[in-house]
Amino acid sequence: GRYRLSMGGGGSKNKKQAPPPPQQSRGYTPKPPPTAEELERRRLEEEDRKRWEEEARRVGPPPPCAKPVLSPGASEEVYKTYMQNKYEYEAWENSLILLARKLKAGQGV
Numbered sequence: 001g002r003y004r005l006s007m008g009g010g011g012s013k014n015k016k017q018a019p020p021p022p023q024q025s026r027g028y029t030p031k032p033p034p035t036a037e038e039l040e041r042r043r044l045e046e047e048d049r050k051r052w053e054e055e056a057r058r059v060g061p062p063p064p065c066a067k068p069v070l071s072p073g074a075s076e077e078v079y080k081t082y083m084q085n086k087y088e089y090e091a092w093e094n095s096l097i098l099l100a101r102k103l104k105a106g107q108g109v
Contacts, residue, residue: 056100
């Protein structure tokens, strides 16, 4: 044929040199550390969130079961029960979070 595939061996006269490595990008600058006011605001928000979640636990439905724990080497049947209990418990936790937000917003139960 007229065209020959090169396997990399051969004349190095016409090879281009590798381009220089790109300079470090200046587009990203790390966030500055939070100010004392920001840290205080976060602390107050966390306290407020915990207070409303405790209120939701008090007035909301009881948990469906104790928080499930899977023991290592459990059988498939035990794992299946664990996953069902875990799903129910997480759904209960989510309902409490929603109730806490509604209580905070003044919507009540």
